[in-house]
Amino acid sequence: MTQPDNTSHKHNPEADLALIRSMMAAGRRRAGVDGAHLILWGFLLMATFFIQYASVVGYLPPIQSILWGVTIIIGWSGSMILGRKMERSPQESNPALTAYVSAWLAVGITMLLHFTTSLLTQNFDPRASTMLSTGVFGVAFFVMAQVLGLRPFLLVAAGWWLILAYVVQLTRYPVEMLLVMGVACGALILVPGLFLRRLNTTGQ
């Protein structure tokens, strides 16, 4: 059997925990997962749902179609800018980062195709849209939890799937669901993004 060597350093639990924190923070930065995309999209989607609600109930003029177009343009442009910042040498490969980026890219493409199809066919079904988005958000957070070893993100995935289950059993789609989705985007995208940012800066 392999034996441990005798190079164990001087015992100091506090110093060891500090070392672990700083190395884990470096590891997360290396993975390129700093929460910036989640903060961007979480804030953007939360704001869009609240503005849409205000527009639907008459507090604002009817701007829903323009609103989502602007959201998609800002979101994708921001994502591309953030993506360029985290671009690294092709010499480096990181399966975890690839899985993370692929999961969110799949979410983005799925939602973009859905909205484009809805616009082209002039047949927008908010219930189907909510079911699709909550389902793919849940999958993306599930993938993040697995590949980054972040167990709290399993709860975030479960949160999205709970909303999905709730929407599935609705017989009609109330306008208040826009508020629910706004709050959900804040709590289940923006907050996890801030959590990741905090992990990167404090290493806790």
Added chain:
Amino acid sequence: MAGYNYRAIDDFIHSRVRLMIMSFLAAARSADFTLLKKQLEVSDGNLSTHLKKLEDVGYVAQTKSFIDKKPQTLIAITEKGDQAFKDYVESLASTIGIKGS
């Protein structure tokens, strides 16, 4: 300050370099050899020795491949290594009275 509970400490992780490797990989999940060497500021030989020990107990896995015709060694933390690292951090945290590290 309370001392370590030596029986609960994983000797395979409890070396400064290996602790750094495991901490880094626990967050990054994988990294190539050159990056790890740069991050840890250790020599090729030193890193190889510590990686071999971790690989022998199944805490990390090394995969050799070619990217743009250049050799690359990718080091990834395994499930067993992930669990061992979590247990290590738990026992360390409990030593100084931190719950749910």
